[in-house]
Amino acid sequence: MHEVIRNVTDRIIERSAPTRALYLERIRAASVHGVNRQRLGCSNLAHAMAPMNEREKNALSHMTQPNIGIVTAYNDMLSAHEPYKLYPALIKRTLMDLGATAQVAGGVPAMCDGVTQSQPGMELSLFSRDNIAMGTAIALSHNVYDGALYLGICDKIVPGLLIGALAFGHLPALFVPAGPMPSGISNAEKAKIRQGYAIGAVSEDALLKAEAASYHSSGTCTFYGTANSNQMLLEMMGLQLPNGSFVNTNTPLREALTQEAARTLLTLIEGRGEYKPIGGLIDERSFVNAIVGLMATGGSTNHTIHLIAMAKAAGIWLNWDDFDAVSKVTPLLCRMYPNGQADVNHFRDAGGMSVVISQLLEGGLVHSDVETVVGRGLERYIVEPSISNGAFGFMSGARLSRDTGVISSLAEPFSDEGGLKLLCGNLGRSIIKTSALKPAGYMIEADAIVFESQEELQSAFKRGELERDFIAVVRFQGPKANGMPELHGLMPPLGLLQDRGFHVAVVTDGRMSGASGKVPSAIHLTPEAAKGGILAKVMNGDRMRLDVENGTLELLVSAEELESRTMLHPDLSGNRHGFGRELFSTIRASVSSAEEGGSIFDTVGKERG
Structure with a gap:
């Protein structure tokens, strides 16, 4: 082990x-x-x-x-x-x-x-x-x-x-x-069409046709x-x-x-x-x-x-x-979109979970002596289901990848570390997905541009106001503020700016999900702005540094200056009603932080002592 x-x-x-x-x-x-x-x-x-x-x-x-x-x-x-x-x-x-x-x-x-x-x-x-x-x-x-x-x-x-x-x-x-x-159209083609639509080069009809060819x-x-x-x-x-x-x-x-x-x-x-x-x-x-x-x-x-x-x-x-x-000692073994062009069908055909589990067991990176629904021992998962002569069964599974461009090995991983990293600093604690980042995205120091929604950023992009290096601060997106929606609308414009040679990143108390990719994104920032987080004090032009290698996220503003600033309390009433949101007021009132699971449950927690 x-x-x-x-x-x-x-x-x-x-x-x-x-x-x-x-x-x-x-x-x-x-x-x-x-x-x-x-x-x-x-x-x-x-x-x-x-x-x-x-x-x-x-x-x-x-x-x-x-x-x-x-x-x-x-x-x-x-x-x-x-x-x-x-x-x-x-x-x-x-x-x-x-x-x-x-x-x-x-x-x-x-x-x-x-x-x-x-x-x-x-x-x-x-x-x-x-x-x-x-x-x-x-x-x-x-x-x-x-x-x-x-x-x-x-x-x-x-x-x-x-x-x-x-x-x-x-x-x-x-x-x-x-x-x-x-599988539908390739992920690369889909991403290209989405970015084209963001700049007006692709029509809405063409975008819908591409999306429907992907989710089909x-x-x-x-x-x-x-x-x-x-x-x-x-x-x-x-x-x-x-x-x-x-x-x-x-x-x-x-x-x-x-x-x-x-x-x-x-x-x-x-x-x-x-x-x-x-x-x-x-x-x-x-x-x-x-x-x-x-x-x-x-x-x-x-x-x-x-x-x-x-x-x-x-x-x-x-x-x-x-x-x-765990991430620091776990090699990245897979390349699937958004950190590669393959999809889960390609992953399955390369050997799927049989190969991944076999490699992890070989490296002593997972506990083998665990209970499962098919018996004791994770080795039982190095199999492949099949139907032979009309009978269902499990046969011995692949231990080595059939396609090393999709699943690699411990000897030649895609990265020596896993796909996620913790960032800490004076703003709090956040998570960044690193598996799709290029080396240039591992360190960004730039001025902050502050937005209260992803729609504000999209509008600024369309007005041509974002043609420069910057770190987008998108705040009041946490569980307490508005239920922590995923902010996928940020990716097409920021991806385009990155392709144009600008150094851009995101810092947010919201979510970006499994579809976040090449744009460095410090997400799930805790404490969130709506619960007194320093993020609520960030101003346009504040210098920020996102350093993946050292696991830090810093607002380069003195403690004295931050102390003198007033905590912003925007009007969030627009997130409180419509589309059933008024029925979830009690959840918003009692939800925990992202690092505590973003949950209203305390099951056995009160007896923790």
Whole structure:
């Protein structure tokens, strides 16, 4: 085991000891021998099984066979979630053949950040994660389930489902993906057309045609953003079937994987196999493995928020120092858009997670002796699913990449360090994605130009006011201010300015997500401007220095000068209503900082002592 990985794990275990012990004790208290519906009275049970057919009712009433809850994020507006319309019936048939039953316990909301980018609805995106967690809890609250299957893929949906699943940590659980869409036009071509539109060289019709050629069918978007980072994390944590995340949707192999997921869950349930509740199956080592996977693959910056919130739900405390320490010793093994031109289909064809996990195990960078849904040991994930002679199975997986331009090796990584880095200084703490940065982006010192929204920056760009070196300060974009929307609207104009030879960067208390790329972006700045952060005192013309190599972000203004300045308190009332935002006022009022998970939950935190 690599010394740094071991030390980080030990620190997490030590700081989490009181709350983790409390969490595990609560799981033990919630567990029962036999099926959970034995706790119900006859009237309760009659309500629960009223819509079932006679065969299913007979199975439930005999109190011997498990009943599985399905929590689904299905809707037919998200391309990634549209295939789920067929999954419940398939799962029910598969389980019924094995003597078990299943019910759709409930549905949870699933919004598409691609649809809401730069729209008011995007201000509900981060908050939707905790709403999904609560919806999961409501779905499972009927207490007639002995295990659960979670159908979800995209950005906030998987973290929300996992937080909800951990609240029912005494139940075995397994996550079921639906797979990516086939590849569309190249990412390079798409980015070129977007930049052309930003300067008026490409028409809106041509832009829509290009976008529709990229996002063109059912399935996950193929770039390596938060949705596909979710799938990688679930495999690194052993909560999803091995190397199955990126099998294309609506294929025979995808259907076979879904059936296998249902069969596998039964092996985790008492009386059908070795009882493995999700709250005990994953531990501190599972989360460290997830962080290592994030760094090795160049995954989404959103997970510096989500992983903290997910871990907290299991009584485990992560912080950005953990991410930074892991990143410094984890080589970057993958090149997928936005830090390369390949997509997740190319990644799968190069060997996918089998190669990544094999390399990480070889380097002692991940914990091998962990529990997973397919048994003990992460080595079980060095396989590939297949159908041979009509039978589904896992065959030995690739240990070396079939395409070294997409997945490299420990011997020849794309970078000696991972894809994310912590920046600290007098403004606070922030995260920067480094996997797509060129060397020129590692150190920028320039004057600040201050904006209160991404729309202000776009307008200044169109007026020709940004043709110079500068650092864009985009503030009052944190959880407390407006729900921390992703600021993708910054990238086309700033990318164009960078291509013209200007040195530009972003400093913001907002999010940029897995799609941030070549423009240096210090994001998630904590404390945020709306909670008294120094960012609220920055003025146009202030000198700033962003130094990736040394991990610093400094406002080059004296402490005395900053002390004399008044903290800005802009009118944020425009972010408080419309598009349902008024319904989330209590979340805005109580949400934690980005480094604390941007969450309203305190699960076992108050007992931390």
